[in-house]
Amino acid sequence: MNKSFPLYASVSLAFALMGDAFLYSFLPTNAGSVHLPVIWIGTILSINRFARIILNPAILLVFNRFGFKLPTIFAAVLAVVTTASYGFGVNVAVWILLRILWGVSYSILRVSSLTYALDSPRKGFSLGLNQSIAECGPLFALLIGPFLLDYAGPATTFLLLGTLSVPSIYFALQLPDRERSSHKLPTFKLELPSAFNSMAFTSAFAVEGLLLVLIGTLLLRYLPTLTHIEIVALTAGFLSFRRICSILISPVSGRLADHYGLMNVFLVSILGLCFGFVLIATGIIYAGLITVFTFYNINSSLAAGGASAGKENITHAVSQNATYRDAGAAFGALSGGFMLALPSLHQVFLLCGLILMSLVWVLYREQRSIKE
Numbered sequence: 001m002n003k004s005f006p007l008y009a010s011v012s013l014a015f016a017l018m019g020d021a022f023l024y025s026f027l028p029t030n031a032g033s034v035h036l037p038v039i040w041i042g043t044i045l046s047i048n049r050f051a052r053i054i055l056n057p058a059i060l061l062v063f064n065r066f067g068f069k070l071p072t073i074f075a076a077v078l079a080v081v082t083t084a085s086y087g088f089g090v091n092v093a094v095w096i097l098l099r100i101l102w103g104v105s106y107s108i109l110r111v112s113s114l115t116y117a118l119d120s121p122r123k124g125f126s127l128g129l130n131q132s133i134a135e136c137g138p139l140f141a142l143l144i145g146p147f148l149l150d151y152a153g154p155a156t157t158f159l160l161l162g163t164l165s166v167p168s169i170y171f172a173l174q175l176p177d178r179e180r181s182s183h184k185l186p187t188f189k190l191e192l193p194s195a196f197n198s199m200a201f202t203s204a205f206a207v208e209g210l211l212l213v214l215i216g217t218l219l220l221r222y223l224p225t226l227t228h229i230e231i232v233a234l235t236a237g238f239l240s241f242r243r244i245c246s247i248l249i250s251p252v253s254g255r256l257a258d259h260y261g262l263m264n265v266f267l268v269s270i271l272g273l274c275f276g277f278v279l280i281a282t283g284i285i286y287a288g289l290i291t292v293f294t295f296y297n298i299n300s301s302l303a304a305g306g307a308s309a310g311k312e313n314i315t316h317a318v319s320q321n322a323t324y325r326d327a328g329a330a331f332g333a334l335s336g337g338f339m340l341a342l343p344s345l346h347q348v349f350l351l352c353g354l355i356l357m358s359l360v361w362v363l364y365r366e367q368r369s370i371k372e
Contacts, residue, residue, distance in 0.1 A: 008174050009113035010130045012076055014137035015168035016109055019083025019161045020048075020102060021138030021243070022145035025236040026154070028216045028340070029228045033154050035090055042337010044095050045213055049330030051103030056323040059107050060316060068112050069177040075108035076168040084162025087155035107322075114318050116175075124262055124305060128254025131301040132247045137165075139243035146233040193324055195363040199356065200303055200321055201328035203273060206352035207296045208325070209332015210339070215239070215289070217340055222285050242293035249294065250301040262305050269298035270360050277353035281346045288349075300325075 024045065027034075031041050062071050082102045085094075113130055120126035141161055148157040193201060216235045220226065226234065257265045272295030279288030303321055339345060 007129075007133065008171050009072065009109075009116045010133035012072065012168045012171040012175075013109045013113045013134045015165045015171070016076055016079035016083075016105065017134065017138045018141035018165050019079070019086055019158060020106070021239070022141045022157075022161060022236070023086060024212050025142060025216070025232055025239055026145065026149065028213060029220075029232055029235075030149075030154065034087065034095075036092065036095055038340075039337075040092055040095070041340070042213060042334050044092075044099055045337065046209070046330045046333030047096055048099040048103035048106065049209075049326045049333060051100045052107045052326040053323055053330060055104060055107040056111070056319045056326065059111055060319055062108070063111070063115075063315065067177040068115070069172070069175045071108045072112045072175060073169065073172040075105040075112075076172040078102070078105040079109070079168055080162050080165045082162075083165050084159050087153075087158035107326075111315065111319055111322060114322075115315050118305070118318065122254075122258055124257030124265075124302065125251060125254040127305050128250035128252070128257075128301050131250040131297070135243040135246035135250075139240055139247065140164075142236045142240040142243065146229070146236050149232070150229060195359055195366055197321055197324040199270060199359045199363065201324045202352060202355050202359065203270070203296065203299055204325040204328030205332035205335075206277065206328075206349060206356075207273070207292060207332075208329035209334075210336045210348065210352070211289075211292065211332075212239075213333050213336030214339060214345055218280075218285055218345060221345075238289050238293070241290065242297065245294050246297040246301070249297050253298040253301055257302055257305065262302055266299060266302045267360055267364065269295045269302070270356055271295075273299060274353040274356050274360075277349040277356075281350035281353070283346065 027036070027045060028041055031038050036044060059071070078101055082098050082105065085098050088094075113134065114127070117126045117130040141164075145157065145161070148160060152160070215238060216231055219234055219238075220231050223231075223234075253265060253269070273292060276288050276291030276293075276295060279285075279291055281288075303325065339348070
């Protein structure tokens with residue numbers, strides 16, 4: 001398969017992600033400006049992820065029926081429409097609808113880009129490059145978003161971000177259709193997750209869920225003299241650092257995975273993530289956030305490769321792992337919304353670190369038993 005195919009899919013995803021990326025730094029401290037009660041923040045930031053829990057298995061049927069190109073084009077169009085509409089949310093019902101539609105869009109775009117990337121024989125590097133490219137759009141949005149918000153207000157800001165997302169459609173149109181899977185579609189059933197997918201759930205719960213919702217509140221309590229606009233800018237700065245790490249580190253982590261073994265590098269990233277949680281729990285916020293975002297990017301860029309290793313149906317394995325990550329992020333974001341009013345937020349991250357440490361041990365034992 002042409003090496004540019006996964007690149008086209010990744011670039012399409014990068015442009016599509018801009019509105020969602022800025023929303024996480026904007027909404028927790030500016031909900032009133034878009035007619036959203038504070039109590040709904042956690043729900044609005046997580047409802048798209050709950051939708052994806054249902055959608056991830058369903059999109060396998062979509063890909064099997066329509067191939068990969070047509071659904072990707074549809075998802076790119078949907079991303080542009082939802083991003084441009086965020087600033088005009090007039091009530092809770094409209095916000096819920098927009099976030100569910102974004103969930104549909106992201107489910108298709110993510111699985112599409114990962115599946116194209118996994119066609120490469122150098123899976124680690126291809127996955128790292130895929131994530132690196134995809135993060136460029138969100139990084140750009142986080143850098144310009146606070147300035148647009150300060151000078152133009154929410155409606156114009158998201159309308160401009162939606163306009164800037166239009167190239168997502170162009171790159172989706174450039175994708176030739178990938179060969180459809182000849183595998184029989186799996187029967188989806190309720191089952192206990194593997195240690196690997198349990199780790200995906202827990203890490204996403206803590207980072208993509210709790211931390212992304214609570215980061216603004218953590219910083220506000222750490223630096224109470226800052227204004228709301230300054231907190232938004234600082235939050236966007238840390239979220240930008242997360243994206244920069246992904247752009248710079250993901251290809252490197254992919255090369256390391258190809259050289260030292262994907263699972264070995266993945267487990268080291270989890271241990272680094274646990275250390276970052278300890279720093280946050282002990283009040284060392286800046287260093288903790290930097291450590292968590294650095295190692296989580298390594299972790300998330302390699303997750304699809306670890307989940308699909310040795311699996312015959314790669315798309316199904318990727319979709320299943322994505323479902324557990326979405327479930328973790330959804331429940332984490334929802335929980336974070338309810339935790340905004342709590343007097344102390346540090347201990348929950350220590351608990352997440354301890355759970356991940358126990359799962360590392362379980363997965364390590366599983367890997368050793370397979371080798372023996």
